[in-house]
Amino acid sequence: MTELIEIPNYIEGSFEKTEKKKILTDLTGKPIAELYGATDSLIRKAKRALVKNSEEIGKIGIPTIIEVLKRSMDYYYDKDIDFKTTALLAGSPISFVRQEIDSLKTWCKNIDEYLYSCFGCIDYTLTEIKKNGKLIGYRKFVPNGPITAILPKNDDGLPLYVLTQLILSRNTAIVKPSSEGASSFATIKFIEALNKSIDYYGPEEQKLKNAIQVVNILEERENKIRSTANLVVTGGQVIIFGTENTARALSAEISNDTKINKIIKMGTGFSISIVLNDADVNHAATEIVHSSTQDKGNKCTTTNVVYVEGSVYPALIKKLRETEKAFKHGELLAAETRLGLISEEEKKQIIGRIKELYGHTSIGAIPNYIEFKIHEIESHDPVEEMPAPVIFLKKLNTEEDIIKQTLTDIRRNELEKNLVTSIYTKNFEKFEKLTSVIPSHTFKLNKSSEKINFLLEHQGQFLIQELLDKKILEV
Secondary structure, three states: OOOOEEEOEEEOOEEEOOOOEEEEEOOOOOEEEEEEOOOHHHHHHHHHHHHHHHHHHOOOOHHHHHHHHHHHOOOOOOOHHHHHHHHHHHOOOHHHHHHHHHHHHHHHHOHHHHHHHHHOOOOOOEEEEEEOOEEEEEEEEEEOOOEEEEOOOOOOOHHHHHHHHHHHHOOOEEEEOOOOOOHHHHHHHHHHHHHHHHOOOOHHHHHHHHOEEEOOOOOOHHHHHHHHHOOOOOOOEEEEEOOHHHHHHHHHHHHHHOOOOEEEEEOOOOEEEEEOOOOOHHHHHHHHHHHHHOOOOOOOOOEEEEEEEHHHHHHHHHHHHHHHHHOOOOOOOOOOOOOOOOOHHHHHHHHHHHHHHHOOOOOOOOOOOOOOEEEEEOOOOOOOOOOOOEEEEEEEOOHHHHHHHHHHHHHHOOOOOEEEEEEEOOOHHHHHHHHHHOOEEEEEEOOOOOOOOOOOOEOOEOHHHHOEEEEEEEO
């Protein structure tokens, strides 16, 4: 990897390089790629393309789009160097990168199943509504307006997941990947794969090359917020992935300047686990560790907080401590490495926050690395989502105490619902009881929180449905 990989913008079917450049490095500072920033003129061109191409993109048939998308997966991350580049840019173990990308490629190759889950059919544009076998109407889904999608730096599989649904929604879109990590690389690899697939087909499919524009913004944070808000067009939609602070800042900047249809916020997660007295302790410990150590422990579905019913606590903490000792620092490109790397600045912020909350932490001094750690805390101590492979354990006496404490902690984090709650119990009635009173988007029975079923809603919604306008036609 001596030559730098080039990551251009993509505007109206052309890959665009500019004089504005940023060198992307791995966490040792070694240069990996050149990221080309968008000029003001390219941004204006991209915004015009949203409006200019929206009508013809909206006419392309769903079966045609599905066929193009499935074929594109033959070209997406089809070389070993793609996985290695992503691992180095993101600081992620290559084993995790392969697993995440491959699982999403499988999802895209079977996108019919996802559409069935969302709409009950493949071609969702007009679906029948029947009562007792008699047709009483139709549900019609149409594009809801040009989209601006803002992607985060900490999820390398997200570009495939999001861009697939942008294409399927038949809205035109501007995608702004993060200028850090592997977000921009994964995004442009999707566009390259999509174009290779489109070239296999005729004039109708060629129009899909104009459906998505990719714009790289290189400014510092304050200016980047303004520049990102400037990508939004009047009457359009916005999807924001990222922290709550970023989502709030962008939403405020956008609403001040532009009248839009909808802002879709896909923010942080605060995922938790609950272990009841009748749980299989060995299984629960294994699943909790998996959910806490995926990649760098920084996913929205990562478990950071575990609520444990009293009598099972000693056995669970013993098993977790045994696992804690087994984790070793390793090279990102080694197949056996489990945990990734972060910047020293991020590590400093995480350690500082843990000390601020609890007064101490035992996280070690290996550069760019946070080892898997378990912190036993008091039941009343504050907890929050922590972008690191750390677990905060709370011991509660009864199920009722667990319910009260989870409700308190969710409210303290200013959330209506937390993202995922994993519950470990052999009793389905207990599981069902907790699901009735804990405000969570998703519940899992004896499964780790980080395992995402892509055929189900995420954060309580199917993204593609949020991008469409549903109309009811009564006949």
